[in-house]
Amino acid sequence: MSEHDAGFRAALEEAKQGAGEGGIPIGACLVSKDGKIMGRGHNMRVQKKSATLHAEISTLENAGRLPASAYDGATMYTTLSPCDMCTGACILYKVARVVMGENNTFIGGESTLKQHGIEIVNLKNAECEALMKKFITEHPEDWWVIMRG
Amino acid sequence: MSEHDAGFRAALEEAKQGAGEGGIPIGACLVSKDGKIMGRGHNMRVQKKSATLHAEISTLENAGRLPASAYDGATMYTTLSPCDMCTGACILYKVARVVMGENNTFIGGESTLKQHGIEIVNLKNAECEALMKKFITEHPEDWWVIMRG
Numbered sequence: 007m008s009e010h011d012a013g014f015r016a017a018l019e020e021a022k023q024g025a026g027e028g029g030i031p032i033g034a035c036l037v038s039k040d041g042k043i044m045g046r047g048h049n050m051r052v053q054k055k056s057a058t059l060h061a062e063i064s065t066l067e068n069a070g071r072l073p074a075s076a077y078d079g080a081t082m083y084t085t086l087s088p089c090d091m092c093t094g095a096c097i098l099y100k101v102a103r104v105v106m107g108e109n110n111t112f113i114g115g116e117s118t119l120k121q122h123g124i125e126i127v128n129l130k131n132a133e134c135e136a137l138m139k140k141f142i143t144e145h146p147e148d149w150w151v152i153m154r155g
Numbered sequence: 156m157s158e159h160d161a162g163f164r165a166a167l168e169e170a171k172q173g174a175g176e177g178g179i180p181i182g183a184c185l186v187s188k189d190g191k192i193m194g195r196g197h198n199m200r201v202q203k204k205s206a207t208l209h210a211e212i213s214t215l216e217n218a219g220r221l222p223a224s225a226y227d228g229a230t231m232y233t234t235l236s237p238c239d240m241c242t243g244a245c246i247l248y249k250v251a252r253v254v255m256g257e258n259n260t261f262i263g264g265e266s267t268l269k270q271h272g273i274e275i276v277n278l279k280n281a282e283c284e285a286l287m288k289k290f291i292t293e294h295p296e297d298w299w300v301i302m303r304g
Contacts, residue, residue: 055220058244063207071204094243094264095207115243118267 013037013083016046021085024048031137032086034061039079045069062092085134087114097122107134162186162232165195170234173197180286181235183210188228194218211241234283236263246271256283
């Protein structure tokens with residue numbers, strides 16, 4: 007996964023930072039087609055009592071308001087399969103690729119991303135999965151309250 | 156449209172507030188199944204240089220962090236057809252219905268909403284359309300920069 011090193015490493019660092027804050031340990035990082043980090047962030051649902059600051063939304067927000075062309079060929083790295091909202095955000099900004107750490111804990115809108123021509127890479131990273139499993143075990147109320155079914 | 160009065164009126168007020176701030180005039184309002192306003196907001200792309208605070212995202216954020224059950228049967232009112240990100244947010248929170256002011260200015264993820272069993276109502280409201288047309292005419296750089304093609 008050498009080509010993904012910098013973006014994925016930043017996303018994982020963000021997830022760990024979120025864990026250290028007592029938050030849901032999901033991180034993300036947006037990398038431009040020429041390899042520059044445009045923004046990074048982590049889930050702030052617990053920390054800010056936020057309904058919308060998932061890792062990918064935080065990342066897009068931290069990247070700032072940019073012209074559509076800035077997202078051309080960009081890659082969204084995220085430690086977990088993106089939910090429907092974050093899937094929609096990736097479609098809105100037409101990122102070229104979503105690289106996820108894992109999808110064993112949760113599977114989001116992957117089929118929708120594919121339908122929109124967005125490439126998906128699953129790194130099947132054990133550290134991402136372990137972070138989530140630990141959080142869900144220790145704070146089930148902070149995870150399952152947002153899930154259904 | 157009597158049953159939509161309170162929610163739609165609040166969304167339209169938000170759109171006008173956004174216009175008064177020099178922003179993109181799109182407003183939204185989330186109403187619970189028992190008719191209470193859970194949150195309202197407007198597009199803050201210009202005002203906060205935000206990439207993610209569209210009207211519906213602002214509304215969900217302003218409603219706060221709630222258990223999934225709070226969104227049961229809820230209606231998202233929005234003055235404009237929701238983009239892919241906001242469509243995804245409505246799917247994530249499983250709102251029952253999206254009531255939009257118009258979709259002549261822009262058509263978002265309506266087919267995706269329908270695929271997920273979310274009811275769509277288009278009020279074809281002339282005031283919503285006039286607000287958008289005025290904004291796009293006067294500030295094309297603030298609208299087209301986020302659009303493609």
